[in-house]
């Protein structure tokens with residue numbers, strides 16, 4: 613008996629290249645798309661180490677924990693880094709980015725997280741891209757939590773390095789990821805003596821040995837199961853239609869916000885403006901005096917499969933994450949999450965209105 617996971621024919625270079633082409637179509641990009649054989653942190657770190665060095669002056673936008681990580685990598689590469697931090701309940705604006713360039717005209721690299729599942733905000737990438745292009749800086753974007761939930765358009769927005777992963781709104785595997793690379797970004801890397809070469813982190817290795825060789829020979833054995841899962845998940849998105857998948861995530865976010873407001877009991881959306889709230893996941897603020905981690909533990913005790921989590925680190929006290937992405941971008945998952953949070957709030961002595969929350973979800977989902 614052959615086993616469906618184990619007894620597979622080797623993944624050919626042609627099949628690998630065709631999966632890259634499908635991912636490129638998802639991003640509507642003419643740029644090179646490299647599929648990296650690891651979780652999204654691999655291209656996120658690889659792209660920074662390749663494109664930034666001691667001569668780089670970077671503007672690092674921080675709207676959540678990933679921005680902090682990118683700033684650490686940039687400093688480790690020897691770059692001069694200016695952090696632009698905004699409170700996690702908002703998004704950054706194009707005017708704030710413009711002001712940073714006015715203060716430090718030598719900025720030649722901008723790193724930005726598109727949407728952040730950990731904080732629930734999303735940033736106006738198209739507007740920020742215009743500012744970055746006016747200034748001629750290289751634009752690095754983490755769209756892992758945006759792809760599948762909202763438009764990701766590196767060519768239209770002038771993004772030079774756009775990283776995606778399949779494990780959030782695409783509903784796919786976590787073990788492979790992709791990055792689109794502009795011609796300018798390749799040139800910056802080639803000119804960087806510190807860029808990783810002959811290394812698992814190296815994007816240049818894929819450029820020189822895979823892309824420039826006509827994508828005929830792979831660098832090493834690919835993560836075959838994950839590649840097949842990525843292909844299947846892109847196929848499913850193509851069949852459903854990317855617009856329909858994004859609409860489902862938008863509806864889940866809107867229903868969660870409206871449902872939480874109707875539920876009451878002191879619960880409210882963490883990101884104050886709906887336009888700054890990410891469609892991939894919705895964060896909620898726990899009521900005064902009740903720890904978010906306690907509410908989530910109570911809600912999960914009733915149903916451990918609900919897409920609920922407390923915020924990471926210091927946010928565990930005040931932030932509840934409703935991770936309504938991928939298979940959980942449904943009315944059922946949103947409603948069940950709010951009902952369970954309602955029960956948890958009642959246990960803690962609050963007075964939530966579960967029926968009002970159900971009605972609000974139903975109304976939004978139309």
Ligand SMILES: *Cc1c(COP(=O)(O)O)cnc(C)c1O
Nearest residue numbers: 652678725727728729754756757
């Ligand atoms: C989820 C996410 C990633 C990938 O990280 P994992 O925690 O390993 O899934 C990267 N960047 C952002 C902004 C994310 O939300």
